[in-house]
Amino acid sequence: MGMSAARSLRQRGLRVAVVEREGPAAGSTSRAAGIVSVLTWDEDDALLVKRSAEVYRELATRYPGRFRYHGDGMLTVAQRQETVEAMEPRVRSLKELGLAVEDWTPAQAKERWPHLKMEDARALWYTPGDGQVYGYDYVQVVLEELQGHVDFYFHHPLKEILLEGGDVAGVKAGDAVLRAPRVLLATGVWTRKVLEPLGLTIPIKPYRTQISVWTADEEVRLPILHDLDLGFYWVPDGHKIIFGDGTEHVESDPDQWKDYNDEDFLLSAGERLARRFIFGEEARLQGGWAGLCDATPDRHPLLGAYGPQGLFVAVGFNGFGIMRAPAVGEEAAKLVVGEESFLPKEKYGATRFPSWVDFEIQEGFNVVR
Numbered sequence: 001m002g003m004s005a006a007r008s009l010r011q012r013g014l015r016v017a018v019v020e021r022e023g024p025a026a027g028s029t030s031r032a033a034g035i036v037s038v039l040t041w042d043e044d045d046a047l048l049v050k051r052s053a054e055v056y057r058e059l060a061t062r063y064p065g066r067f068r069y070h071g072d073g074m075l076t077v078a079q080r081q082e083t084v085e086a087m088e089p090r091v092r093s094l095k096e097l098g099l100a101v102e103d104w105t106p107a108q109a110k111e112r113w114p115h116l117k118m119e120d121a122r123a124l125w126y127t128p129g130d131g132q133v134y135g136y137d138y139v140q141v142v143l144e145e146l147q148g149h150v151d152f153y154f155h156h157p158l159k160e161i162l163l164e165g166g167d168v169a170g171v172k173a174g175d176a177v178l179r180a181p182r183v184l185l186a187t188g189v190w191t192r193k194v195l196e197p198l199g200l201t202i203p204i205k206p207y208r209t210q211i212s213v214w215t216a217d218e219e220v221r222l223p224i225l226h227d228l229d230l231g232f233y234w235v236p237d238g239h240k241i242i243f244g245d246g247t248e249h250v251e252s253d254p255d256q257w258k259d260y261n262d263e264d265f266l267l268s269a270g271e272r273l274a275r276r277f278i279f280g281e282e283a284r285l286q287g288g289w290a291g292l293c294d295a296t297p298d299r300h301p302l303l304g305a306y307g308p309q310g311l312f313v314a315v316g317f318n319g320f321g322i323m324r325a326p327a328v329g330e331e332a333a334k335l336v337v338g339e340e341s342f343l344p345k346e347k348y349g350a351t352r353f354p355s356w357v358d359f360e361i362q363e364g365f366n367v368v369r
């Protein structure tokens with residue numbers, strides 16, 4: 001998010017410095033599966049994804065071999081009648097927006113991808129424009145694009161947000177003092193800790209989710225899959241399948257958390273892989289990891305002015321920030337320069353939660369809500 005916003009701010013002619021505690025893409029961005037899907041549960045989010053996919057495609061054309069927007073679209077599967085009913089209005093509203101969401105039958109899916117197992121599927125939606133990107137690669141190409149135009153302070157942990165007369169005046173980061181009238185925080189799961197010294201308690205809860213990587217003997221010919229009732233997604237890439245779930249609904253400490261897989265997640269991932277992929281049982285576990293996502297009370301991001309004059313946030317992406325990042329960067333840049341965003345304030349504006357409210361962590365990328 002920080003690099004996306006830097007890109008957009010720079011395009012507007014502003015002088016920008018990026019301050020990062022570690023190296024490029026050090027946070028959740030490098031741990032994501034990277035699905036980019038318009039089949040979200042909010043029309044505004046769907047538009048953010050649509051715009052982000054345009055940017056990703058453009059970068060993929062500009063940086064061949066270094067950055068890909070790839071995949072054969074995404075298939076979303078429902079087994080239970082309640083899930084189908086919950087999805088119908090969602091799909092309708094996205095179609096009304098002009099987004100490509102197609103109703104498919106299991107037979108159609110099987111014909112297109114013979115290695116899929118779809119006999120028990122009650123409804124299927126195919127989103128042909130969906131794809132996948134690796135967050136790390138995105139950050140690397142944006143970094144290259146911005147070199148010489150933006151000042152980068154890697155390995156400079158933010159120590160203090162400087163205030164003068166109550167307004168933002170810059171930051172202290174590592175051994176540097178940077179004077180700036182506007183500071184945008186894109187510090188993900190660490191944002192609550194970052195804001196605490198200012199006496200602000202932003203309602204962000206870090207929660208853990210997992211990925212396991214499986215290898216097949218041959219190249220896997222499958223779509224990206226989101227199985228709503230078995231509760232997982234997968235992304236095929238060459239001989240690999242990146243399988244995601246294992247989401248926890250409890251808060252994690254962003255400075256001390258378990259960054260490797262739970263055994264029960266690995267077992268159930270293997271079982272579920274075999275439920276939908278005919279060669280699933282032969283697939284070999286190659287590795288995996290856990291990562292953190294930042295939950296907000298209503299699962300919408302917190303975007304725009306927050307706290308003292310000159311401070312802004314772009315946080316709270318609830319497990320699906322990669323698919324919205326370039327477009328969120330554009331919207332955040334508008335807000336920083338005092339322009340209006342198309343995103344409604346009551347759903348995205350950071351000040352809708354000016355202080356702490358407690359809430360239950362819910363699954364982020366869950367289109368049924």
Ligand SMILES: Cc1cc2nc3c(=O)[nH]c(=O)nc-3n(C[C@H](O)[C@H](O)[C@H](O)COP(=O)(O)OP(=O)(O)OC[C@H]3O[C@@H](n4cnc5c(N)ncnc54)[C@H](O)[C@@H]3O)c2cc1C
Binds near residue numbers: 036
């Ligand atoms: C397992 C997993 C799978 C996912 N799959 C998907 C997916 O398929 N599609 C999708 O859209 N999203 C996915 N996500 C979500 C996605 O990864 C996040 O929404 C997104 O990466 C958030 O980006 P960010 O820039 O807000 O946060 P981050 O990438 O975490 O960046 C925050 C940065 O702030 C820096 N920072 C923190 N504190 C300080 C400080 N004091 N000083 C300086 N720098 C600091 C950190 O080092 C970090 O680099 C997934 C997440 C996980 C964990």
